[in-house]
Structures are given as C-alpha cells and as structure tokens.
Amino acid sequence: MxxxxxxxxxxxxxxxxxxxxxxxxxxxxxxxxxxxxxxxxxxxxxxxxxxxxxxxxxxxxxxxxxxxxxxxxxxxxxxxxxxxxxxxxxxxxxxxxxxxxxxxxxxxxxxxxxxxxxxxxxxxxxxxxxxxxxxxxxxxxxxxxxxxxxxxxxxxxxxxxxxxxxxxxxxxxxxxxxxxxxxxxxxxxxxxxxxxxxxxxxxxxxxxxxxxxxxxxxxxxxxxxxxxxxxxxxxxxxxxxxxxxxxxTGGAAGGGAVAGPGGVETTVAADGATLAATLTVPPPGKDAAAGVAGVVLIAGPSQSGRDAAADGFGFYAHLAAELAAAGVATLRYEPRAPVDGALSLEAMAGDAAAAAAALGAAAGLDPGRLLLLAQGEGGMLAGEAAALCAQAGRPVRGLILVGATTSPGADLHAALPRPADAPWLASFLSRDPRPALLAAGLPLMLLHGDRDDAVPSTEATALKEWLNAQGHLKVACTVAAGLNHCLQEVPAAGGPPAPECAKGVVKRIAGFVAQCTR
Structure with a gap:
C-alpha cells in the first residue's frame, strides 16, 4: 500500500x-x-x-x-x-x-x-x-x-x-x-x-x-x-x-469502523423523518467489553445544525472529538429545524429520544449508560426527552445543560419573528421546562460561561435555585469565568475566542458522565 x-x-x-x-x-x-x-x-x-x-x-x-x-x-x-x-x-x-x-x-x-x-x-x-x-x-x-x-x-x-x-x-x-x-x-x-x-x-x-x-x-x-x-x-x-x-478533528473511529469527518455517518429513525447523524466513539480500550458510556448531543430549534456551529466554531463536533478522547461516545444529529414554525418542541423532544435509542443500539455501547446534553434552546427539550426515554424503558442516567435556556417560554417571547399560531411558537410560549427537569429527578450538571452573549448565566443559577427549592438537590452548577456560549475562553481585552473549548470544562463533563454511569 x-x-x-x-x-x-x-x-x-x-x-x-x-x-x-x-x-x-x-x-x-x-x-x-x-x-x-x-x-x-x-x-x-x-x-x-x-x-x-x-x-x-x-x-x-x-x-x-x-x-x-x-x-x-x-x-x-x-x-x-x-x-x-x-x-x-x-x-x-x-x-x-x-x-x-x-x-x-x-x-x-x-x-x-x-x-x-x-x-x-x-x-x-x-x-x-x-x-x-x-x-x-x-x-x-x-x-x-x-x-x-x-x-x-x-x-x-x-x-x-x-x-x-x-x-x-x-x-x-x-x-x-x-x-x-x-x-x-x-x-x-x-x-x-x-x-x-x-x-x-x-x-x-x-x-x-x-x-x-x-x-x-x-x-x-x-x-x-x-x-x-x-x-x-x-x-x-x-x-x-x-x-x-x-x-x-475526530478523524479516527474506534471499533474498527471507517470514520467520516468527525465520526461515523449514520441515521436516526424519528417520528415521520430520517435524520442524518454522526456517531463518534472512542478508540478500543481495556474496558471495551463492559460497554462504552454515551451522550446524546441534543439538536435544538436553532439553525446551527448537528454540530451546533456558531461563528465558524462547531461546538458539538469539537466536543464529540474531545469526549471520544476521554472514552465517551456521542451521537449528534441533524435537527428538523422549524423553519416554517410547523414543528413543535414536543416533536423535537421526540427526536432527541429517538437519537438516544439509536445511540444505545450502536455496537459497543451500553444502553444503560447514556446521558443527554443540550446547549442553548435545547435546554427546553432535555427534561421531556428524558421522560420519553424512561417511558420507552430506556432511562438515561443524567442531564448536562450548557449555556441553556430554561426560563418559561412566555418570559422569552420578545422579538420572535414567527406567526403567533405556529405550532413551534405556541409550544415555546406555553413551555416551562423546569417541571420536566424536576420530574426526571436525574443528576444535573449546569455549565455556563460568564461571557456568554447568547444566554445570560443567570439562567443556570436561577434554575439551580428553583430546583433546590423544590427538593431536587442533585444539581451541580458552574458559571465559568471568561468563557462564552461554546465554553471557549474569551480574552479579557477583547478579540477572538480560543480555538477550542476550555480543557477544564470538557474534563468536567467527562467526569460527570463517569460519575453518573458507574
């Protein structure tokens, strides 16, 4: 050769x-x-x-x-x-x-x-x-x-x-x-x-x-x-x-699979649609026989695609590669974006649950060691997606919210350019994601950067306070200094962010996955 x-x-x-x-x-x-x-x-x-x-x-x-x-x-x-x-x-x-x-x-x-x-x-x-x-x-x-x-x-x-x-x-x-x-x-x-x-x-x-x-x-x-x-x-x-x-990044796939860019190309069979997806798995290790833990990277209702791309940085693609290096598999999928407002948030939560089923069925994965991770508006879906997984007999072990929107939708309705009767907007305005997160009762990690200009860090601290007040104490909340919406370091004097997520927070995510899946 x-x-x-x-x-x-x-x-x-x-x-x-x-x-x-x-x-x-x-x-x-x-x-x-x-x-x-x-x-x-x-x-x-x-x-x-x-x-x-x-x-x-x-x-x-x-x-x-x-x-x-x-x-x-x-x-x-x-x-x-x-x-x-x-x-x-x-x-x-x-x-x-x-x-x-x-x-x-x-x-x-x-x-x-x-x-x-x-x-x-x-x-x-x-x-x-x-x-x-x-x-x-x-x-x-x-x-x-x-x-x-x-x-x-x-x-x-x-x-x-x-x-x-x-x-x-x-x-x-x-x-x-x-x-x-x-x-x-x-x-x-x-x-x-x-x-x-x-x-x-x-x-x-x-x-x-x-x-x-x-x-x-x-x-x-x-x-x-x-x-x-x-x-x-x-x-x-x-x-x-x-x-x-x-x-x-992410050029090598484990398990002998031939990888496409950033992982192995696959699909998710959702309700009424087949969603393109990317499975990224770690290289085979000594514990491979036990089954690898995995994280579904939830696609929210934005237009950033499966990689959660913003300002030229593919947050989910980068996170998938880093987690694979830490021994954690991920599945990220192409969202059915509600371009015309015809898709409800409930349907999107169903897509996330379908992605969890697909990840659990992948070769080498342990279906009993899965978590859900959501960024931004994906935080509106995480609790309901976890409930759907449990109803299907495939409960997940924890939730991770990064720079997530979790306030009641009616409090976030300003300047949304969509018709008032659209299913997407109707479900958004009527949604309070907090009760579903409370009902899930799962260990929850909240990560937010104090330089996040997309979602204020008070979303994370307010959610932790609300859940604690309701008796849910398994909530870890970190507001990291100097990090933006994609957990990249931003220079204090201004200028472009670092080219990668901060190593410390990626390590923390991997550690949380390990803790939840022991």
Missing part, C-alpha cells in the same frame, strides 16, 4: 495568499467529472479543523457544506489564527460544482478589517466590492490582483469544494488537469492520485486516500504543491503543504 506523505514541518500563521489563490481559483473550473448534486451527502455537513504550527495548535477553521433543495451548494466557514486574525467566508456554487455564483469573505486583523464580495455574471467577469475598515469601494475586478479577487474563498472552504469534485475519482490512478479561470486570471491545476495510506493524528492512524495538486499561475514565481487527503469514502479530511497541515 502506498502511504501518503505526512510532513512534520511548521506551518505559517496563515496560508500564503498565493496558496489561497490557487485553492479558490480551482473552484471555478470545469471538473473532469462533475459530482452531480453530491449524491449521498447530508443536507448539512461540517468539519472542524486544527491548524498545526511548530508542533502546537496555531488556530482553527470550520467549513460547513449545505446542499439546498434546488441543488445549489453553499460552503461557509470561519476561523481564528494565532488569536489575532479572524476569518469568515461563504462560497455559493452551482449544483454541478463547476463554477461559483457568489463569494463573501471577512478578514479581521489587529489593525485592519477587510470584506470582499465577488458575484459571478454571465460574461465571466466577477463583480467585486471591497470594504476596508467600514468604507465600501466598488472595484473593477481587472484592477485587483488575483490574490485579492479570490481571497474570499479561504483555504478550508475552497478545499472542501475541490475535494468534493475529486471524490468520484480513483485516487490510485487518476491524472488530470483542471484549467481554472475567473474570467480574468487563469491557472493550471495538475492533479495526480497518490493512492491510499494513513496519517497519524492524536496518536491514531487515520486511513486516507490522497491527491497531489501542482498549481501554476503567472503571478506565482514557482509552482505550489499541496496534498488533499480524504477519508476512504471520499469525504474531505484535510490538506498538507510543504510547510505543515490543516486536518479535521
């Missing part, structure tokens, strides 16, 4: 502009074989990446793919590099991934904020608008260097799209050239399959298939050579350059 090259060299603080140019230009080119409508892909799929530099984490990126009903494919993402530079981007592609429709990027550095919007028009010349430090300036595309025109796409997002194009190809034999253009600049992107191999990540060997890309362009003094790595099923895993690598 031919092994993919895994270089252990330092990576710069940011991918070079030339590299970003090469990756982004590749998106606008005709593919040798179009990946029509991304067969088999979930409507929403996301990856969390760590950027490595000098053997340490230098930042993170997230890329999210959404396939719309009309076939359009939208890639969006964000990231933070070295704690000083923040990025966000969106790239909309045609259904066959042969050309881009619109791209937007936002880059904030210590002394400058830049936004660039590119819109494709029929004659092939993109319309470009640049905003620098809040001042908008329409710019003729021909006046901009190629790097500026294509900076919007960003490395992780661009490579996810390019990887989708290459997914149908044979990594052992493929040789081709993608001639890319945005109507003004042109480059050649030679692609050569490197076959299959493995990469080391967090002490595990991740099976990969790889393609080498050699990029030439008139603005480049010398060709750029980089490698795209995919999982064996063709899903994107990461990229290597001669300077380093950017890899998705």
């Amino acid at each position: 031919r092994r993919s090259r895994a270089r252990a060299r330092p990576v710069p603080a940011l991918p070079s502009l030339a590299l970003v140019l090469a990756l982004a230009l590749a998106l606008a080119c005709p593919a040798p074989r179009a990946a029509a409508a991304l067969p088999g892909k979930a409507p929403v799929d996301s990856l969390h990446f760590l950027v490595e530099a000098d053997g340490a984490n230098a930042g993170w990126m997230t890329a999210v793919r959404t396939v719309h009903a009309d076939g359009r494919v939208v890639y969006r993402g964000g990231g933070t590099i070295r704690g000083t530079t923040s990025l966000k981007w969106t790239l909309e592609m045609t259904p066959d991934l042969r050309s881009f429709v619109r791209s937007t990027s936002w880059l904030k550095m210590p002394e400058q904020e830049l936004e660039i919007v590119s819109v494709h028009v029929p004659d092939g010349k993109p319309q470009v608008t640049a905003t620098v430090n809040g001042s908008q300036m329409p710019v003729p595309a021909e006046k901009l260097p190629a790097q500026a025109v294509f900076l919007p796409q960003g490395a992780a997002t661009a490579l996810m799209a390019l990887s989708d194009l290459l997914a149908p190809q044979d990594a052992a034999t493929y040789v081709g050239n993608l001639s890319a253009t945005n109507g003004l600049q042109k480059l050649d992107l030679a692609v050569r399959g490197l076959g299959s191999g493995a990469l080391a990540q967090k002490g595990a060997e991740v099976p990969v298939r790889s393609f080498e890309l050699t990029v030439t362009h008139k603005e480049l003094k010398q060709p750029i050579v980089l490698t795209i790595h995919q999982h064996p099923d063709g899903s994107f895993f990461g990229v290597e350059t001669p300077q380093g690598r950017i890899l998705a």
